[in-house]
Amino acid sequence: MDNVMTVSINAVRETSSRDYSVRRVIMASCVGTLIEWYDFFIFGSLAVVISPLFFPPGDETLALIAYLMTFAVGFVVRPFGALVFGRIGDLVGRKYAFLVTLLIMGGASTAVGLLPTFQTIGYAAPLMLIAVRVLQGLAVGGEYGGAAVYVAEHVPDHQRGFYTSFIQIAGPLGIFASLAVILLFEPLIKNIYGEEAFVAWGWRVPFLLSIVLVLASLFIRLRMKESPIFQHLKQNGKSSTNPLREAFANKGNLKPVLIAIFGACAGQGVVALTANIYIQYHLTTILKVNPRTTQMIVAAALLLQIPLQIFFGWLSDRIGRKKLMMAACLLAVLCYYPIFKAMTDAAGTNVVAVQSTRNPVTGEYKLTPVSPMTEANATAIHKGKPVARTNEAANPNVGVLILLVFSLMVPYSMIYGPIAAYLVEAFPAKVRYTSVSLPYHIGNGVFGGLVPTIGLVSCAWSGNIYAGLIYPMIIATITFLVGVVMLPETRQLRIWEELER
Numbered sequence: 001m002d003n004v005m006t007v008s009i010n011a012v013r014e015t016s017s018r019d020y021s022v023r024r025v026i027m028a029s030c031v032g033t034l035i036e037w038y039d040f041f042i043f044g045s046l047a048v049v050i051s052p053l054f055f056p057p058g059d060e061t062l063a064l065i066a067y068l069m070t071f072a073v074g075f076v077v078r079p080f081g082a083l084v085f086g087r088i089g090d091l092v093g094r095k096y097a098f099l100v101t102l103l104i105m106g107g108a109s110t111a112v113g114l115l116p117t118f119q120t121i122g123y124a125a126p127l128m129l130i131a132v133r134v135l136q137g138l139a140v141g142g143e144y145g146g147a148a149v150y151v152a153e154h155v156p157d158h159q160r161g162f163y164t165s166f167i168q169i170a171g172p173l174g175i176f177a178s179l180a181v182i183l184l185f186e187p188l189i190k191n192i193y194g195e196e197a198f199v200a201w202g203w204r205v206p207f208l209l210s211i212v213l214v215l216a217s218l219f220i221r222l223r224m225k226e227s228p229i230f231q232h233l234k235q236n237g238k239s240s241t242n243p244l245r246e247a248f249a250n251k252g253n254l255k256p257v258l259i260a261i262f263g264a265c266a267g268q269g270v271v272a273l274t275a276n277i278y279i280q281y282h283l284t285t286i287l288k289v290n291p292r293t294t295q296m297i298v299a300a301a302l303l304l305q306i307p308l309q310i311f312f313g314w315l316s317d318r319i320g321r322k323k324l325m326m327a328a329c330l331l332a333v334l335c336y337y338p339i340f341k342a343m344t345d346a347a348g349t350n351v352v353a354v355q356s357t358r359n360p361v362t363g364e365y366k367l368t369p370v371s372p373m374t375e376a377n378a379t380a381i382h383k384g385k386p387v388a389r390t391n392e393a394a395n396p397n398v399g400v401l402i403l404l405v406f407s408l409m410v411p412y413s414m415i416y417g418p419i420a421a422y423l424v425e426a427f428p429a430k431v432r433y434t435s436v437s438l439p440y441h442i443g444n445g446v447f448g449g450l451v452p453t454i455g456l457v458s459c460a461w462s463g464n465i466y467a468g469l470i471y472p473m474i475i476a477t478i479t480f481l482v483g484v485v486m487l488p489e490t491r492q493l494r495i496w497e498e499l500e501r
Contacts, residue, residue, distance in 0.1 A: 025154045029147040030170040035213045037174025053117040074137035075449020081141020082437030089433030094227045098146035105139035106214030113207030145437030152424035153229040157494045164420035165313025179299040181206045263487040265443025267329040267479025268415045270472035273451040275408040287347040301405035312417030320491045321422040328414035329480040346400040353463045425490035
């Protein structure tokens with residue numbers, strides 16, 4: 001019987017090898033993932049422009065924080081998308097689940113570009129925005145697990161870290177694409193139609209482009225075949241009949257889920273969002289670097305760090321996943337404050353504090369950077385009175401800022417490059433889609449997604465420009481401690497051999 005089973009497995013593997021090149025599998029998975037991340041993060045990249053349009057006027061800081069909370073909603077609902085589409089992926093197939101997620105994400109992102117603003121329909125505007133954001137979050141919750149599992153179940157066991165790292169770079173490339181589109185279309189629209197055109201309607205263009213990108217990706221994914229491991233499970237009657245129960249009601253599987261959340265994914269989520277998203281708000285809102293300059297800085301740093309993710313994925317095949325991921329969390333905790341302090345110097349605005357102030361004439365509340373801390377400013381802050389607004393950074397050291405943002409992305413790459421391989425190896429094939437998706441999206445969606453909101457609220461509440469670092473540093477410390485003690489090393493696992501047992 002064992003010999004028959006081995007022959008069956010080998011036959012499926014040989015068929016898969018004939019039908020697919022690894023390059024084709026990776027391209028089909030990455031293109032869709034890149035587009036979904038583009039759609040997801042274009043929402044965050046345009047926060048400063050869009051937030052006043054969808055929330056009540058007269059309170060700039062509150063509008064930004066409310067928009068960031070809407071941005072966070074898309075992250076918080078991701079675990080629910082992981083459950084829904086993970087179940088589909090383990091019951092029906094990997095391919096079909098992330099075809100559906102692609103369509104939902106594309107439709108939701110296009111809808112953002114068509115939504116009426118607060119000025120047109122009042123409070124219905126933010127409610128509709130939140131609803132669309134929920135759909136985006138559900139779709140992303142189902143996308144990542146499917147793409148990671150699909151690639152991992154096609155590639156050689158001893159190169160899984162290297163090959164799955166290409167799925168990981170799709171996220172940064174999607175963020176880069178969102179920034180690049182904004183950097184291209186914003187000046188183009190302003191030059192042709194005037195300065196106010198981008199705020200009036202031009203911001204909609206990047207969202208409407210989603211439909212073109214999604215159709216291209218859909219064409220590629222429709223030509224894909226099912227994962228060979230899933231085919232084998234189906235043919236031999238070994239696929240799961242109730243993935244949610246088998247994944248989370250089974251004590252043997254629930255423990256690795258919890259370890260994956262607190263010993264890897266929570267830390268990865270806060271490290272990623274600090275480097276990719278929170279840094280944009282810190283530079284523009286607190287250090288007063290021009291938004292366009294900030295976008296160029298982050299885009300350049302993202303391009304520089306992409307090879308690092310592939311390198312760390314490759315390295316994890318040789319020295320293990322755990323060492324790299326734990327080192328990343330520790331490095332983030334130790335380096336965040338000095339890196340952010342150096343950014344303050346490089347920005348050149350000498351910001352020393354922030355104050356949430358109310359303009360007595362207009363009634364607007366604003367998060368006002370304070371620079372320098374003169375005796376008059378100190379007295380005003382103590383009495384809760386407005387202080388002189390810090391001017392926009394006149395001559396920031398862009399080269400240094402790119403290197404500093406890149407340095408934030410080093411620990412991000414160290415943990416993000418290997419984590420897909422670890423998650424695939426941590427769970428059995430029959431419930432792999434469900435089990436991989438949930439920890440990843442709790443870590444990124446709940447823990448990571450709250451980083452921008454908690455960060456800016458912490459700064460506004462305390463006045464300390466570095467208060468936004470406290471939350472990600474605490475979560476990264478917890479992940480380091482839990483991971484060092486409990487996270488297994490999975491590099492040696494052979495997922496095809498698992499089917500023979």
